[in-house]
Amino acid sequence: DIQMTQSPTSLAASVGESVTITCLASEDIYGSLVWYQQKPGKSPQLLIYGATILEDGIPSRFSGSGSDTQYSLKINSLQPEDFASYYCQNGLSTPRTFGGGTKLELK
Amino acid sequence: QVQLMESGPGLVQPSETLSLTCTVSGFSLTSYNVHWVRQPPGKGLEWMGVMWSGGSTDYNSALKSRLSISRDTSKNQVFLKMNSLQSEDTTTYYCAREGNWELQYWYFDFWGPGTMVTVSS
Numbered sequence: 001d002i003q004m005t006q007s008p009t010s011l012a013a014s015v016g017e018s019v020t021i022t023c024l025a026s027e028d029i030y031g032s033l034v035w036y037q038q039k040p041g042k043s044p045q046l047l048i049y050g051a052t053i054l055e056d057g058i059p060s061r062f063s064g065s066g067s068d069t070q071y072s073l074k075i076n077s078l079q080p081e082d083f084a085s086y087y088c089q090n091g092l093s094t095p096r097t098f099g100g101g102t103k104l105e106l107k
Numbered sequence: 108q109v110q111l112m113e114s115g116p117g118l119v120q121p122s123e124t125l126s127l128t129c130t131v132s133g134f135s136l137t138s139y140n141v142h143w144v145r146q147p148p149g150k151g152l153e154w155m156g157v158m159w160s161g162g163s164t165d166y167n168s169a170l171k172s173r174l175s176i177s178r179d180t181s182k183n184q185v186f187l188k189m190n191s192l193q194s195e196d197t198t199t200y201y202c203a204r205e206g207n208w209e210l211q212y213w214y215f216d217f218w219g220p221g222t223m224v225t226v227s228s
Contacts, residue, residue, distance in 0.1 A: 001168070031212070032211075032212055032213065034212075034214045036215070038152075042220075043201055043203075043218035043219065043220055044152065044201075044203075044215070044218055045218075046214055046215060046216050049208060050208055050211070050212035053208065053212065055214075055216070087151065087152055089152075089214075089215075091212055091213045094157065095154050095165070095168070096142065096154045096157075096213075096215075097154060098144075098151060098152040098153070099151075100151050101151040101152070
């Protein structure tokens with residue numbers, strides 16, 4: 001099984017700042033990396049797939065990068081609605097493993 | 108529009124069997140994969156298993172001995188059954204549709220709202 005390791009597990013930032021979350025796969029996933037955002041009490045929402053492709057309707061301040069085993073999610077100019085938890089996922093193979101999550105909190 | 112909705116008992120006795128239903132609309136189960144994911148309170152997401160569009164299944168190896176996923180395409184429903192429930196199975200259970208980009212990249216594009224299941228006597 002492919003293991004997904006996310007860092008940091010939590011992150012405090014202010015509105016307007018930029019933050020980066022990283023995800024490391026235990027083996028090459030050939031760009032098949034997915035990012036989700038989850039707000040308290042809600043189901044996860046798709047942000048990015050294929051490591052870099054922004055889902056329709058997602059603001060352009062979100063961006064993804066990476067290849068092979070190392071991937072990143074960057075959020076520019078944080079907005080109040082961005083404070084949530086973020087998860088990466090292996091979209092290449094079964095099991096579709098998730099990273100442990102990153103909780104982005106308001107500083 | 109695409110919708111998924113989980114339904115289930117809410118409360119299950121320890122050692123009993125959990126039965127959940129994911130009712131979908133706006134797409135065909137024979138064209139899209141449907142996955143089950145769970146999330147303990149305050150914790151991360153755990154992939155449980157999948158009903159592939161072709162009708163086969165795959166399971167999380169840690170749950171495989173207890174888990175069964177099936178479907179009724181005529182009713183647009185996917186079912187999850189898990190036996191021998193314990194307190195650690197107290198979580199929110201989600202079903203999610205899997206979309207793809209040109210059959211190259213796969214992702215969960217629509218999720219149900221989730222159903223919370225508590226295992227307690």
